[in-house]
Amino acid sequence: MSIPHAQDIAQALVDWFCIHGRDYPWRRTTDPWAILVSEIMLQQTTIPTVLGRYERWMQQFPTPATLAAATEETALRSWEGLGYYRRVRALQAAARAICQQHNGQFPTEETALRALPGIGDYTVGALLSFAYNRPAPLVDANVSRVFARLFNDPTPVDSPAGRKQQWQLAAALVHPTHPRAYNSALMELGQTICTSNTPDCPRCPIRSWCRATDPASLPVRLPRKEITSIEHHDIFHLTTDGLLLEKQSGGKRHEGMYRLPRRPAEDCQAYPHLADQKYSITRFKVTRHLYQAPPDTPAQPGEEFIPLHQLPATPMASPDRKIITRFLHS
Ligand code: SF4
Structure with a gap:
């Protein structure tokens, strides 16, 4: 694909980024492991949330070998607050593949990067450009917004045709000698100037080419999937053995993590109602009704009493930890 003024656009972005680029810890390194960690964290999580956790994670797991050697429970616990726990499982699988297949050395070739578990087109582009400064294309939500506007393209960006088009544009535009700064600039432009609601066009470094x-x-x-409301009926059961929790299994989103035990609504009708908790997960709006379980409630298969001193190291999603903490301290 040939794009008029491609070199001018790419150079203008690089020049702008050299002056206006924001300073993040993951931009101060070319360590591919650190870049992989930051990119996985930044997928679906905001920069302020990641900033609070990235450096702590890198202290705990500074190399692929350190994460590969950790238990899944430890990794899940350390990921708490970032959500979308499939990402940390994929990150640990990638760390183990790096140790087993590459002797602990991060691969440098594109085919080897693509073969790592959980690594898609975006992450390959990020690793090649940010870690190795190679002219690799990269498209995320910010980049696709900038491209749709720059080329005045009404093709839905989340359609197969739109995605193909975006990646072709990214490949054609990438700066040949400064791909690291160029890809960072493109993302930064979408985050700070070409924003979703009100683009600040007068401040845009590529406005003279924007159509x-x-x-x-x-x-x-494309039209969004509708939000679905769901209700859960959970019990709070604290005994001298600890708090009754269920370990999730069976390939569920939160596999390996613990949660309050779930019961059919009709079983809970006779129990004292403790609280309602509302939260959202992806396209689900969840209402949790929490009940006080009778003292003689037995553990069901998959459930166990976790001693209170073990709760801080027990992995669980943020809504569970929040409500458990509230009732343990009330
Ligand atoms: S000129 Fe405006 S719409 Fe065009 S790329 Fe720049 S900020 Fe976006």
Whole structure:
């Protein structure tokens, strides 16, 4: 694909980034492991949330070998607060593959990077450009918004045709000698100037090439999946043996993590109601009704009493830890 003024656009982005690029810990390193950790964390989690956890994680797991050697429970516990726990399982699987297949050395070739568990097109582009400064394309939500506007393209960015187009544009535009700064600039432009609601076009370094006639109307997206409301009925059962919790299994989103035991709604009708908790997970709006279990409630298969001193090291999703902490201290 040939794009008019591609070199000028790429150079303008690099020049702008050299002056306006923000300083993040993951931008101060070319260590591919540190970059992989930051990129996995930043997928679906905001920069302020990641900033509070990235450096702590890197102190605990400074190399692939340190994460490969940790138990899954330790990794899940350390990931708490970042959500989307499949990511940490994939990160640990990648760390183990690096140790087993590459002697602990992070691979440098694209085919070897692609073969690592959980590594897709975006992460390969991030590793090649940010760690190795190679001219690799990269597309995320910020980049696709900038491209849709820059080329005034109404193709839905989340459609197969839209995705293909975005990656072709990314490959054609990437700066040949400064891909690290260029890809960072493109993402930063989408985060700070070409933002989703009100793009600040007068401050944009590539405005002279931008074809958008109504930037706020772009990018176009396919209709969203509807939000689904679900209700759970959970019990709180604290005995001298500890707090009754269920370890999740069976390939569920939170596999390996613990949660309050779940019961059919009709079983809970006779129990004292403790609280309602509302939270969202992806496209689900969850309401948890929490009940005080009778003292003689037995553990069901998959459930166990966790001694209170072990709770801090027991992995669980943030809503569970929040409500458990509240009732343990009330
Ligand atoms: S000129 Fe405006 S719409 Fe075009 S890329 Fe820049 S910020 Fe986005």
